[in-house]
Amino acid sequence: MIVKFYGTRGSIPVCAPEFQEFGGNTTCVQLTIQETNNIAIFDAGTGIRDLGKDFLARGHEQDEIFIAFTHFHWDHIQGFPFFAPAFIKNQKINILALGWGKKLKCLEEVFRTQMQKEYFPVQLESMGAKFEFMLLKETRRVFEPAVEDPNPVLVTTNKHNHPGGAYGYRIERDGKVFVFCTDVEHGDSIDEKVVKLATDADLLVHEAQYTSGELKEKKGWGHSSYEQALEVAKRANVKMLAITHHDPDHDDEFLKKREKECKERFKDCVLAREKMEIEF
Ligand SMILES: [Zn+2]
Numbered sequence: 001m002i003v004k005f006y007g008t009r010g011s012i013p014v015c016a017p018e019f020q021e022f023g024g025n026t027t028c029v030q031l032t033i034q035e036t037n038n039i040a041i042f043d044a045g046t047g048i049r050d051l052g053k054d055f056l057a058r059g060h061e062q063d064e065i066f067i068a069f070t071h072f073h074w075d076h077i078q079g080f081p082f083f084a085p086a087f088i089k090n091q092k093i094n095i096l097a098l099g100w101g102k103k104l105k106c107l108e109e110v111f112r113t114q115m116q117k118e119y120f121p122v123q124l125e126s127m128g129a130k131f132e133f134m135l136l137k138e139t140r141r142v143f144e145p146a147v148e149d150p151n152p153v154l155v156t157t158n159k160h161n162h163p164g165g166a167y168g169y170r171i172e173r174d175g176k177v178f179v180f181c182t183d184v185e186h187g188d189s190i191d192e193k194v195v196k197l198a199t200d201a202d203l204l205v206h207e208a209q210y211t212s213g214e215l216k217e218k219k220g221w222g223h224s225s226y227e228q229a230l231e232v233a234k235r236a237n238v239k240m241l242a243i244t245h246h247d248p249d250h251d252d253e254f255l256k257k258r259e260k261e262c263k264e265r266f267k268d269c270v271l272a273r274e275k276m277e278i279e280f
């Protein structure tokens with residue numbers, strides 16, 4: 001698998017010169033299954049715009065594109081109307097919300113509302129792609145392999161604490177495990193369900209919007225500290241940790257210092273940078 005970060009910023013995009021190393025686009029991650037060259041996308045923050053452009057520029061063709069959503073806060077959907085492949089007539093795009101069926105009535109409504117004419121010039125039904133809205137109650141599903149691929153993909157989600165709720169994703173295929181866990185507020189102790197979801201992952205992407213000091217001031221805002229991300233990684237015995245969802249007030253200099261501290265406590269740890277790729 002290869003994970004590529006197209007958006008590493010939390011809350012709102014930033015574009016000043018002091019944010020260029022880690023990037024200013026909001027959450028969007030691309031997962032490539034190397035054997036089949038198929039991609040899956042996690043969240044549609046502003047980073048998905050570049051992802052879509054790269055997808056078209058390299059002439060990539062894929063019968064179905066999955067976009068899995070952790071939740072639907074602005075910073076995780078804002079790029080969706082700018083995802084170029086969604087404007088290709090009859091391109092099949094599956095919008096996946098695994099587990100959300102327990103609390104959301106209509107998934108299509110989320111995107112239809114986002115693009116209603118008061119907010120955006122193009123409406124969802126005029127984009128061109130054939131959308132399938134997969135609002136599922138279960139938190140575990142096996143996706144059967146394509147003809148050329150013998151390996152099914154097992155997707156498991158876990159609901160964690162965040163205003164309005166959010167889900168972490170665990171992707172397993174052919175012995176490799178990728179876990180994506182963002183917008184999570186652990187509270188006074190680490191959420192054991194998050195540790196369980198991340199157990200033995202080859203790569204855990206976990207958010208850390210705050211330092212421990214900042215977190216004390218931001219109780220109820222829905223986020224984690226660097227220390228908590230490290231603790232989850234250690235307890236879950238993950239091979240590598242990438243920290244994302246950087247606060248829009250944290251510039252490159254600040255993040256580089258935090259990264260150095262994190263590496264001292266967990267060797268195989270990086271702070272995610274836009275366009276960074278991790279192969280495992
Ligand atoms: Zn967010």
Ligand SMILES: [Zn+2]
Nearest residue numbers: 071073183222
């Ligand atoms: Zn959120």
